[in-house]
Amino acid sequence: MLDKPASAMRLRERLLDSERLMDETGCYDGITELSLRNQDPLKFETLHTKLRAYCVSAREMARRISASPGVREVGEMVVAIYTPEGDAIALSNGIMVHVHTMSRFIKWMIKNGYEDNPRIREGDIFANNDAFIGTVQVPDVMDVVPIFYEGTLVGWAGAVCHELEAGGITPGGDVCLAQERFTEGLFVCAEKIGENDEIRRDYVIRCERNLRMPIYWVLDEKAKVASCIDMRESVKQLISEIGLDCWMQVSKEFIEEGRRAQLARTRQLTVPGIYRGHTFYGHVTAGKPGFQPLGDPDWLYNIPIEMEIGTDGKITMDFEGTQPWGYHSMNCTPAGMDGGMFVTLTQHMNFEGLVNDGAWMATELKLPHGTWTNPDNEMVATATSWALLLPAYGVFQRLLSRSFVARGYVEEAFVGQVNSPMIEMGGESQYGTPFGMAHFECAAAGSGALAIKDGLDTAYVGWNPESDMGNIEVWEQSMPMVYIGRSIVPNSGGAGKYRGGCSFVSTWLINKTSHLRLHTSEHSSRVFDNGGMCGGYPAPTCQKHRAVRNSNIHELAAKGEPLAHAPGTDPHVSDYERNIAGDHVVVEGPYITAPHKEGDIFSHSYNGGGGYGDVLERDPVKTAWDVENGFLTREAADQVFGIVLKDDAEGYPLADIDATVKRRAAMRKERLAKAIPVADWIAAERGRIEKADFAPEVRKMYASAIKLSSRFTRDFSDFWNVDARSIFTPGAKP
Amino acid sequence: MTSYSKEIIRDLASGQLPWPQTRRIMSAYKDDDRFFKMVAVYQDRVAWNDPILLPVSDHLFICQSGDERITRCECGHSFGDYRKNWKLKAAIHVRNTEETLREIYPNSDLPDPEWMEIREFICPQCGTLHEVEAAAPGYPIVHDFEPDLEGFYRDWLGKPLQP
């Protein structure tokens, strides 16, 4: 039995009642009047600011307990305070994607009878990393503690850290080789892991015996519990000052205010209507070791999104037409999809005012059952669901940005996030001990362009607005590799009037180990998984991996000869191949190979963002600066941007404005000469459609979308004036 | 209430406003009179007289043209009824070979043209590149935006459009 719930009603009934009130009144928990806010708006704001301060300081304190460079350096953590029913009232900065996933976790426990067994008592600690209960992926381990005030449950404090090692089939956090739930790593399924503010010894032992690098996970647990206790005590102190009745009322008004503010902001910043966009994700694993033959080794998924903004200010996002779930790690649960929506909203619309679950309540996600956005099978793997989330919410950002441009708020338009592929590793460390970790420098990708300026270079990632790549020296302490290069990738931002932000590439020398497993996750292959906007091009995100086994780098270094510190700008021959002898490896798509050993070289590049506007309008002076600083090659400046550069007296690139104007006029003419009317193109393509003359993966993609979605089938058939069903799914029942 | 001069909005739209000032605008409460000021800035930019009702891309506007509402390029070219997808009246250049993709991505690893093509939607009159789609071959052209123009003017701007 729960110890004295806030009302006479049991928590489960209270939660259902709260949902009923929302349905009936349209307002959170039936709060139709913001009476405390109206009585004293200043006090209202002050109280919320206090709650936010509790969260921010609890997170900062906890980051200093953690041992993980992911949490300490990169800030892969978030904390929040919830109502007894599990709705977020206030949150910290950090990986805000999890504020709403934790809400789902709390509600799941309430709905599943946790009041009776295992019971919810003061001092209890509950943990979860099961995405079907409420998180994104296994490494996102969340802890919550109930907040009791004089015996009454008055809320919850929660914290999430992204773990660098999850004990799955491949080392690291994002277990790229997981093809089913059973290979994703150590699951903690809404489990009571502690009592009386203490984590149970048997739980710690389970972690120690099932993880490759338990120190990260276990110390992160301690950090999270410390932050929860800190927030809990702060909230109790606050209640002792303002009274329990005031707390119970004001915490709900904060959420209702958040909901209303989100609707108002949509009406203020956007234009109502229907917005559409899409992106794609490609996966190439044929012939790679370790993959079980459970599904197609190579596949292409479409991610179409239709966003509707109603005149009431509600935003609805519909993923109809996307692909079924598969035997791979890139599926996502509704909790993860919710989280992606939440973190995107916090960046684009909720940058002021009360940020909490109210914003999420002013939106709706339509996730077709059975697709990789909402699998109808809870055995599927979701270990790398960011592979879906980042491209999908990049589309959402472009759709929202179209509405900002239409409304005149051009400074808010942003071409959006891209996938930021990760490196996972494990084996024997440089200290001769077993180890495993994820490298988190990926949290500093290039962003999409803005409608008024270039994107951010190496300073943005969708899941954490507080982007940080961490210090090289700290990463080197944690892994048996040393950096021999970390540099900007020229042309990695999509071209446009404003270019996308550029990404970087790292090159490592494997050091002091005879067994290092390196894998990459969330890496799209054969297609760009992002787009440009208003004439901007997508960023080139199909990078291959380049490695050198048995390299002669130590001999070169001994002789003082030049090494290679980056792949270079020749897509056909890398600088590694030019300067370093050894067995050269080029891998398309996820990097999964036999272990590396000392003396090998490995490189990995991250993604830039899409461009905005017509490339022929780009500022030639900025372009000269880009070339000088390695963000753009001369070749691209000339051939893509139409900018003629000459050298100044000291050999630096200088834009020749007159020659550029002439060259661009010629390029515009050339463009028109090459282009044909869209109607002619459609007529010409139609024959190819009728014959389904596509690569097998493309045909399969259409067949799957047609089987799952009557709308996709209708739209496809109408557009091409064909019967899509008979072309792609002959013999199937309509 | 926050409000900026038309000159500031003009410079903001053209990317000419100094960054510290832009940054202050981004951080401040939004100026609620922005929409009509921005429309006025665009109206000054175009050589034609049809009143602009809504910007829909960097150089595309929905405007009132006699009894019709059409999508018009900054150069004046009409893409027809605004409720129809303007892309269907555009010129297109598709990059679906390694050679043509290489023109845009000279130093990068390329997508597989069998899996993805780049479609450029171009104004047939002035050659402006209005939109780029990266899509699998055979994927229907996307209708990016169907604004609820009436609802917007009536419910959000409080200035219903004349029928």
Ligand SMILES: [Zn+2]
């Ligand atoms: Zn034009």
